[in-house]
Amino acid sequence: MSLIPSFFGNRRSNAFDPFSLDVWDPFQGFPFSSAGETTAVANARIDWKETSEAHLFKVDVPGLKKEEVKVEVEDGNILQISGERNKEKEEKNDKWHRVERSSGKFIRRFRLPENAKLEEVKAAMENGVLTVTVPKEEVKKPEVKSIDISG
Secondary structure (H helix, E strand, O other), X not given: OOOHHHHOOOOOOOOOOOOEOOOOOOOOOOOXXXXXXXXXXXXXXXXXXXXXXXXXXXXXXXXXXXXHXXXXXXXXXXXXXEEEEOOOOOOOOOOOOOOOOOOEEEEEEEEOOOOEOHHHOEEEEEOOEEEEEEEEOOOOOOOOOOOOOOO
16 A cells, blocks of 8 residues: 555646646645645646647636636746635624635646647636636648668
């Protein structure tokens, strides 16, 4: 039995993946965690799938409106998905029995490959799932020229 998958939250991401810009917080989930907003970051789960036509990112953002989520391309090839889930306002007479839903900001960043068509990125939100589509450029096959051998 390996401890590594459960230690890293059973995620498919790879610490050595050159495309992932996520920072692992070793204190995530501890009550004394340095950043109170890391729980919201951890809750923004993303799947990245590459097809023959595009890179597809699917982000779980339940309860958020599209106005509360931003999708940006920065520095030429960095896809950044961010947003904020606001904490519910507490009324003076309210008595809370349990608070399990996270609130705060989340941000996820991915380095896109060179074949990404950055000017054609599209995003859509449906049923709490944000889908970002990054089309791919057609791979040009190198031109091969035969050279006659004399002699």
